[in-house]
Amino acid sequence: MNWFKKLKDGLSKSSKKVSESLAGLPSLSALIGKSKLDAASLEEVEDALIAADLGTASAIRLATALKAHKFDGPVDADSIALALADGLEAILKPVAKPLEIDPQNRPHVVLLVGVNGSGKTTTAGKLAQNWQAKGKTVLLAAGDTFRAAAVEQLQIWGERTGTKVIAEATGGDAAALAYRAMVQAKEDNADVLIIDTAGRLQNRSELMDELAKIVRVIRKLDDSAPHDSVIVLDGTVGQNAMSQVKAFSAVADLSGLIVTKLDGSAKGGVVVALAEEFGLPVHAVGVGEGADDLQPFAADEFAKALAGVDSEMDGRNVGE
Incomplete structure (x- = not known):
């Protein structure tokens, strides 16, 4: 199955929510067969898109774009979907940026942060696999020292991909682990160091303070690190992702997002709402558990999949 098909299938629940929200509007159904959406439908369209988790600012922007859209022939469900995809792509294109390694950094440090259960450890393993496959030397740091299962999970990814994993006993100091991993990565002249961190709720100040300490310790060895501070978001949480990005930005100086589990709800x-609100790069999206199920974020593909438009495109690998 190619990536677009997998993405479209993964987003099918979301695209169904969008299409059903719009299809149920009396003002839109009354316009079927006409050549333009009328002003009376604008507020209803906005409400429908907000209900589909696209966020208020995005909904207003998209509704305005739909109202101004010059339809090529009579309005029907397909033409509305195509017009919506165009509007979505305009919002998403500026933030579609792959996670790239700067060869000037030895190592290039990628810090993964986020709340419990967002998929950080799995994402760390998938990123390692993708970069190892490209011939890069990668180290993994098991910074989630609270959960033995997280360390074991990362070690399994390490064995599977031939990646060295730096770990400590459960309950160890995460900042000390990060420091040791930095030293080891420099000694190994590694291309990339991926630091997994413990899941932490954004309203737990002591845990956020620990994350700030990890960042300070990393910078003792390289004041430009982490070179990427990426929040991994669970796509099933919807609008709660907005408050997570705000909180983690204040502590870890976020440089980008990866959104996982988009096939789960x-x-x-919400990816559109995040793009509109924060403008942070969206590096990749995930729609499954396999290594190939995390792919670089492409605005055109995502927009078409979310709007329910059929298209055929080839997949790519994260880190291109």
């Missing part, structure tokens, strides 16, 4: 529209 009808809340995939």
